[in-house]
Amino acid sequence: xxxxxxxxxxxxLVAGFALFASAGNGNANNERxxxxxxxxxxxxxxxxxxxxxxGGGGSTDTSNCYGFLAKGAKWKTTEPYLxxxxxxxxxxxxxxxxxxxxxxxxxxxxxxxxxxGTGSVNNSAGYNNGSLDGTNTISFGSVSSQGAIAVTNVWxxxxxxxxxRELVEWDMLLDQQDFAWGxxxxxxxxLQNIITHEIGHSAGMGDLYESxxxxxxxxxxxxxxxxSKRDLDVGDIKGIKTLYG
Numbered sequence: 396x397x398x399x400x401x402x403x404x405x406x407x408l409v410a411g412f413a414l415f416a417s418a419g420n421g422n423a424n425n426e427r428x429x430x431x432x433x434x435x436x437x438x439x440x441x442x443x444x445x446x447x448x449x450g451g452g453g454s455t456d457t458s459n460c461y462g463f464l465a466k467g468a469k470w471k472t473t474e475p476y477l478x479x480x481x482x483x484x485x486x487x488x489x490x491x492x493x494x495x496x497x498x499x500x501x502x503x504x505x506x507x508x509x510x511x512g513t514g515s516v517n518n519s520a521g522y523n524n525g526s527l528d529g530t531n532t533i534s535f536g537s538v539s540s541q542g543a544i545a546v547t548n549v550w551x552x553x554x555x556x557x558x559x560r561e562l563v564e565w566d567m568l569l570d571q572q573d574f575a576w577g578x579x580x581x582x583x584x585x586l587q588n589i590i591t592h593e594i595g596h597s598a599g600m601g602d603l604y605e606s607x608x609x610x611x612x613x614x615x616x617x618x619x620x621x622x623s624k625r626d627l628d629v630g631d632i633k634g635i636k637t638l639y640g
Contacts, residue, residue, distance in 0.1 A: 427555035427561075430563070431550070432525070435547045436538065437544045437589065437592060439574075439617065439618055442541065457610060459630060459633070460603055460608035460611045460630030461611070461631060462601035462602070462634070464599050464601055465557075468552070469510075469560075469562060474512050474531055476531035477516075477530060477532045479521060483571050484577065484583075492514065492516060494587040502595060507639075511594070522567075525548050531566065532566045536568045537571070537573075542573075543573075544589055549599075551563050565597035574619075575619075580620070588623070591627075595613050595631065600634055600635065608630060612626070
């Protein structure tokens with residue numbers, strides 16, 4: 396995982412370019428680090444491939460294809476989220492909700508802990524410019540980065556002793572300005588496919604870029620017509636089980 400320190404405690408982590416923005420120290424005894432934000436931008440294959448994003452052969456043991464936002468950084472309590480199904484793609488509300496439910500269950504079904512709570516429809520919910528506002532959301536909109544399919548922010552405590560690390564909020568934005576979306580259409584981004592990958596970040600999973608890990612849901616690139624990320628592969632499963640026990 397790739398990190399470039401920018402100004403004001405902002406770190407850039409690729410594929411998505413993950414930005415860590417400090418929001419102060421929420422722990423009076425200073426045992427855990429500051430509250431930070433990681434922003435993952437999920438690119439279409441062929442875009443945003445810097446040297447450190449990998450692309451070599453990688454391990455042939457796909458069960459080891461997994462990574463975390465930070466060791467031990469996970470949800471300590473089950474969190475509900477809001478779905479804003481409003482879109483310009485002609486996808487029905489029921490299809491958006493169903494795709495989201497199927498996506499989060501892929502991760503929840505692998506562990507005893509219920510990572511994701513109920514997803515409720517709220518037509519006013521939104522990305523809120525990537526700001527911390529106490530609400531987990533999924534919505535459609537515009538992502539400015541060229542070739543970006545989606546962006547997911549995850550807020551949490553990512554430093555300090557692993558046992559004190561914790562996730563506190565996430566927001567997902569699906570780019571409907573530059574990409575067409577659908578359900579199982581060969582010429583469109585598959586909604587369930589992309590949400591399953593993005594919600595993996597919301598659970599605490601990181602991106603993968605080695606070509607040997609390209610079969611995994613958390614592989615860092617996607618394209619139109621792809622549906623392989625709908626189901627978790629062996630590395631994804633081992634990773635989420637390792638994180639949540």
